[in-house]
Amino acid sequence: MNDWIKLSIPHLAGNENRYASDAIESTWIVPLGPYVDRFEYELEQRLGAPHVVALSSGTAAIHLGLDMLGVKPGDEVICQSLTFAASANPIVYLGGRPVFVDSEPSTWNMSPRALERAIEDRIKVTGRKPCAIVVVELYGMPAMLDEILEVAGRYDIPVLEDSAEAIGSKYDGRSCGTLGRYGVLSFNGNKMITTSGGGALICPDADSEARVKFLSTQARENKPYYYHEVIGYNYRLSNVSAAVGCGQIEALDDRIARRRAIHDMYARAWKDSDLISVHNNPSLKYNSNFWLTTIALSDKCKPSPDELRMALLDLKIESRLIWRPMHMQPVYESAPYYGDGVSERIFDRGLCLPSSTTLSDDDVMKVIDAINAALA
Numbered sequence: 548m549n550d551w552i553k554l555s556i557p558h559l560a561g562n563e564n565r566y567a568s569d570a571i572e573s574t575w576i577v578p579l580g581p582y583v584d585r586f587e588y589e590l591e592q593r594l595g596a597p598h599v600v601a602l603s604s605g606t607a608a609i610h611l612g613l614d615m616l617g618v619k620p621g622d623e624v625i626c627q628s629l630t631f632a633a634s635a636n637p638i639v640y641l642g643g644r645p646v647f648v649d650s651e652p653s654t655w656n657m658s659p660r661a662l663e664r665a666i667e668d669r670i671k672v673t674g675r676k677p678c679a680i681v682v683v684e685l686y687g688m689p690a691m692l693d694e695i696l697e698v699a700g701r702y703d704i705p706v707l708e709d710s711a712e713a714i715g716s717k718y719d720g721r722s723c724g725t726l727g728r729y730g731v732l733s734f735n736g737n738k739m740i741t742t743s744g745g746g747a748l749i750c751p752d753a754d755s756e757a758r759v760k761f762l763s764t765q766a767r768e769n770k771p772y773y774y775h776e777v778i779g780y781n782y783r784l785s786n787v788s789a790a791v792g793c794g795q796i797e798a799l800d801d802r803i804a805r806r807r808a809i810h811d812m813y814a815r816a817w818k819d820s821d822l823i824s825v826h827n828n829p830s831l832k833y834n835s836n837f838w839l840t841t842i843a844l845s846d847k848c849k850p851s852p853d854e855l856r857m858a859l860l861d862l863k864i865e866s867r868l869i870w871r872p873m874h875m876q877p878v879y880e881s882a883p884y885y886g887d888g889v890s891e892r893i894f895d896r897g898l899c900l901p902s903s904t905t906l907s908d909d910d911v912m913k914v915i916d917a918i919n920a921a922l923a
């Protein structure tokens with residue numbers, strides 16, 4: 548696989564082996580331990596967020612975050628449609644009903660106007676306002692958070708920020724994941740940094756942090772025997788995984804710098820193109836980590852994104868279509884949807900380009916040349 552140019556692969560920083568061996572050799576081959584505390588501390592320092600809980604996956608973090616927001620059977624939860632299924636599935640785990648909302652073109656994330664339309668209409672149809680809002684920061688790009696939080700605040704609906712792809716991204720100088728009531732990170736294998744599998748929930752205060760730690764370790768009450776008053780989960784990150792995370796986070800700034808440099812190379816290559824636009828939000832408020840560089844093909848472009856993807860595959864270059872919106876998924880066919888075709892169009896014309904930090908400048912040039920050749 549070495550000669551392949553891959554979309555996004557793990558990149559070892561140096562100390563992962565040492566820390567993980569240390570975790571294995573110590574008696575801490577049980578969930579929880581000193582590396583979990585240290586990883587949480589490092590995340591808190593890095594993000595400027597004092598209450599981070601390390602969990603077994605980003606999906607688990609969304610599940611617990613929505614549980615903390617009080618989502619119960621029958622409750623409606625608004626979710627960005629253009630996203631990975633893991634943003635929405637935990638709504639269903641809790642017996643809730645997802646209501647999907649379209650994106651807007653400047654960030655590809657939730658449209659504040661469609662959000663307001665959805666809230667108004669759900670109140671009209673059901674007599675109740677939705678219980679929570681899941682906003683996603685796709686491919687690392689912050690959402691229009693001022694506008695979204697203004698709408699959410701007006702109706703007093705809490706926001707869960709799915710920043711699984713956006714660790715290190717900033718919105719108006721603040722770390723993504725810290726702007727909603729709860730924030731979610733993922734350390735899956737293809738994300739910006741990885742613990743091979745893992746996630747974190749950013750909590751608003753010490754009480755909610757303690758509650759999330761309690762719920763994620765089977766909700767055992769403080770008694771000499773096992774005693775349970777509520778349903779818990781086995782969602783804590785293991786000490787060995789956290790040790791890998793401690794190694795990875797040491798390189799986070801370098802990784803973000805490299806992803807941004809790769810994005811800049813693509814952006815420079817097509818800045819005057821009428822066939823390809825490299826997705827970005829020019830406002831300085833929106834500071835993406837560019838986890839993946841994404842492009843949109845104009846209507847003039849002959850090959851479709853999928854044809855382009857296959858042409859690249861022949862050259863051992865991996866690219867990927869944009870997330871297929873949730874309202875276009877068979878499993879969510881019957882869920883309400885509020886939109887104007889923006890996410891459909893992004894799905895129709897978009898493509899994610901190789902953005903692994905292990906790629907050399909020559910690799911990136913090879914991708915650019917291959918795309919130019921395929922479009923010629």
Ligand SMILES: *Cc1c(COP(=O)(O)O)cnc(C)c1O
Binds near residue numbers: 733746
């Ligand atoms: C990866 C991802 C998740 C889920 O994270 P896991 O750690 O894989 O469970 C959730 N939302 C988005 C937008 C993601 O990209």
